[in-house]
Amino acid sequence: MNLREEINQTIRSIPDFPKPGILFKDITPLFENQKLCTRMVEEMIAQTPVKPDAIIGIESRGFLFGFLMANKLDVPFVLVRKAGKLPYKTLSFKYDLEYGSSAIEIHEDALKKNWKVLIHDDLLATGGTAAAAAELVKMSGAQVAGFSFIVELEFLKGKEKLKSHSNNITCLVQY
Numbered sequence: 001m002n003l004r005e006e007i008n009q010t011i012r013s014i015p016d017f018p019k020p021g022i023l024f025k026d027i028t029p030l031f032e033n034q035k036l037c038t039r040m041v042e043e044m045i046a047q048t049p050v051k052p053d054a055i056i057g058i059e060s061r062g063f064l065f066g067f068l069m070a071n072k073l074d075v076p077f078v079l080v081r082k083a084g085k086l087p088y089k090t091l092s093f094k095y096d097l098e099y100g101s102s103a104i105e106i107h108e109d110a111l112k113k114n115w116k117v118l119i120h121d122d123l124l125a126t127g128g129t130a131a132a133a134a135e136l137v138k139m140s141g142a143q144v145a146g147f148s149f150i151v152e153l154e155f156l157k158g159k160e161k162l163k164s165h166s167n168n169i170t171c172l173v174q175y
Contacts, residue, residue, distance in 0.1 A: 003039055007173045010036065011151070025151050025175060027061065027122055040172060041068045044120075044148045047170040052145045053115035056080050058104070058133055065150065066120035078110040078117075080133050091139045095132040104129065106136045113141035124149040124171055127158030134165040151175065 001009075010033065012026040030036060044065065054076040057066030063079065070077035083092055083103035090105035111117060117137045119130055124147070134144045146168030152158065154174045162169055 003036075003043055004173055006036055007040065007150070011173070025123065025153075027150055030150075031064075037065075037068070040150065041065060041072055043172060044170055045069055045072060048118055048146055048148065049168060050116055050145050051075075052118040054078050054111060054117050054142075056106070056117055056119045056133055056137065058119065058121040058129055059085070061122035062120050065122070065148075069118070069120060069148070076110075078106065080104050080106050080119075080136060091136055093132045093135045093139065095128055095135075097128060098126065102129075102132075104132050104136065106133075106140065108140075111137065111140035111142040115142040116145035117142045118145050118148060120148045122150050124152040124158040124162075124169075125156045127156075127161030130158070131161050131165065134162070146170065 010029050012029050014024040014026050017024040055066050055070040056078045057063040059081045067077045083105050086105050089108045091108050092103050092105045094103040119133045130147055137144050144165045146166045147162055148170040150172050152171035152174045159169050
């Protein structure tokens with residue numbers, strides 16, 4: 001079985017979560033299979049055309065595979081969190097959601113000028129949070145080398161929002 005098929009068979013679909021009409025893609029069963037997780041990390045790295053100087057993980061599920069990728073590449077792992085969650089001085093970026101607005105932050109000294117940074121999250125939906133993370137990378141004086149995701153919800157067209165930051169967008173499975 002190829003990687004895409006195995007991921008698709010492992011991800012659980014949960015209807016009407018977190019609200020009626022939503023079909024939630026639950027990635028937590030992936031963590032029960034360490035060989036599959038290793039293959040996923042290797043594939044996301046293989047699809048990254050340039051070795052990044054750092055990898056950003058977006059809170060919270062982006063921390064899981066993002067850290068594994070950074071560790072395997074021997075590069076720093078940087079947290080992007082919801083506003084007010086990081087203890088040191090931060091850069092903040094506010095962005096609009098379909099139901100309001102949100103803000104994410106990064107430590108102001110987490111990235112070095114001109115670093116090539118890969119942004120990782122578990123899911124690409126509308127692209128709003130990943131695009132906000134890209135803005136934080138730019139505010140830090142670094143460059144967006146690309147994006148990586150486990151799941152893409154294609155019908156929400158999130159890739160279109162990210163292409164102004166990088167055309168290097170990896171998604172292991174699409175729905």
